[in-house]
Amino acid sequence: xxxxxxxxxxxxxxxxxxxxxxxxxxxxxxxxxxxxxxxxxxxxxxxxxxxxxxxxxxxxxxxxxxxxxxxxxxxxxxxxxxxxxxxxxxxxxxxxxxxxxxxxxxxxxxxxxxxxxxxxxxxxxxxxxxxxxxxxxxxxxxxxxxxxxxxxxxxxxxxxxxxxxxxxxxxxxxxxxxxxxxxxxxxxxxxxxxxxxxxxxxxxxxxxxxxxxxxxxxxxxxxxxxxxxxxxxxxxxxxxxxxxxxxxxxxxxxxxxxxxxxxxxxxxxxxxxxxxxxxxxxxxxxxxxxxxxxxxxxxxxxxxxxxxxxxxxxxxxxxxxxxxxxxxxxxxxxxxxxxxxxxxxxxxxxxxxxxxxxxxxxxxxxxxxxxxx
Numbered sequence: 136x137x138x139x140x141x142x143x144x145x146x147x148x149x150x151x152x153x154x155x156x157x158x159x160x161x162x163x164x165x166x167x168x169x170x171x172x173x174x175x176x177x178x179x180x181x182x183x184x185x186x187x188x189x190x191x192x193x194x195x196x197x198x199x200x201x202x203x204x205x206x207x208x209x210x211x212x213x214x215x216x217x218x219x220x221x222x223x224x225x226x227x228x229x230x231x232x233x234x235x236x237x238x239x240x241x242x243x244x245x246x247x248x249x250x251x252x253x254x255x256x257x258x259x260x261x262x263x264x265x266x267x268x269x270x271x272x273x274x275x276x277x278x279x280x281x282x283x284x285x286x287x288x289x290x291x292x293x294x295x296x297x298x299x300x301x302x303x304x305x306x307x308x309x310x311x312x313x314x315x316x317x318x319x320x321x322x323x324x325x326x327x328x329x330x331x332x333x334x335x336x337x338x339x340x341x342x343x344x345x346x347x348x349x350x351x352x353x354x355x356x357x358x359x360x361x362x363x364x365x366x367x368x369x370x371x372x373x374x375x376x377x378x379x380x381x382x383x384x385x386x387x388x389x390x391x392x393x394x395x396x397x398x399x400x401x402x403x404x405x406x407x408x409x410x411x412x413x414x415x416x417x418x419x420x421x422x423x424x425x426x427x428x429x430x431x432x433x434x435x436x437x438x439x440x441x442x443x444x445x446x447x448x449x450x451x452x453x454x455x456x457x458x459x460x461x462x463x464x465x466x467x468x469x470x471x472x473x474x475x476x477x478x479x480x481x482x483x484x485x486x487x488x489x490x491x492x493x494x495x496x497x498x499x500x501x502x503x504x505x506x507x508x
Contacts, residue, residue: 151265158178182426186411230400231369235392244302252271253288257311351364453477474488
């Protein structure tokens with residue numbers, strides 16, 4: 136029997152969709168590096184690791200791996216509600232914030248509707264729109280010479296909103312540029328929109344922010360019921376391997392998402408570890424301070440080498456080499472340093488570099504000097 140044409144059988148929005156690209160094959164690179172060790176700076180992981188309390192909580196769950204996790208994630212929701220000053224009914228948990236970004240488009244966008252996002256925004260926004268069968272409208276980003284090069288232009292994003300717009304995705308700070316906009320500007324943007332245009336503010340990297348003008352959008356929920364905020368434990372909390380995220384929004388919006396949220400979508404060790412991590416704010420503060428110091432030092436070192444480095448409030452830097460960055464990437468990988476290529480984002484002259492610990496950054500700079508020479 137001949138195999139059917141599976142692409143033709145797929146829904147229209149899926150047929151032209153390209154899967155999310157996670158970057159280089161790190162498993163293969165680790166094996167090839169053997170005992171030499173890789174400097175893995177391509178995935179924006181927390182180089183300092185999670186709270187010891189989170190590690191202990193994971194161990195405490197191992198005796199119950201044969202049991203399903205709490206389908207509601209009640210304890211973690213209550214801890215998050217206390218942290219953010221919201222009711223637990225305003226929270227929905229996800230398998231990372233990725234799942235929740237996809238879920239918003241699945242539920243609230245679709246054929247005949249538009250999804251607005253910025254040029255050089257997180258790749259998942261476009262995937263979410265296309266998978267839902269919606270049309271993606273991409274607003275131009277800020278110019279390269281701007282104080283926030285390639286960052287979100289809220290005025291351009293507002294101009295892209297039209298009668299068919301169902302959903303707007305914003306990232307603050309933004310991946311892959313590292314740029315940001317202040318909370319007052321966000322409030323003005325939200326006030327300018329029709330109430331039936333939902334806005335998702337992706338705050339995956341907010342735990343790393345040190346600029347006092349950049350605060351969470353969660354307090355704005357009381358004024359703007361068309362706002363939803365996504366967060367993750369993968370970055371600042373150092374729990375990427377457990378895949379836990381959450382969304383904060385009006386309880387009525389959350390109730391609609393819950394209709395299609397996958398049951399048991401957050402695992403037991405993840406629930407326990409994230410609750411424990413929330414109970415250790417000192418570790419998060421330490422991570423933030425360490426990252427900020429290394430981010431500044433690395434940005435200065437790269438700029439001293441004549442490279443264009445975008446301002447960042449994250450744990451990574453977007454570096455423009457002014458020429459095809461492919462040979463630079465290949466040279467770094469050959470020396471055991473793994474960056475993230477940006478060609479898929481339309482930035483072929485750029486690499487994204489995670490801010491590592493001091494020794495990792497030293498190895499990066501040493502390898503980079505060899506490649507650029």
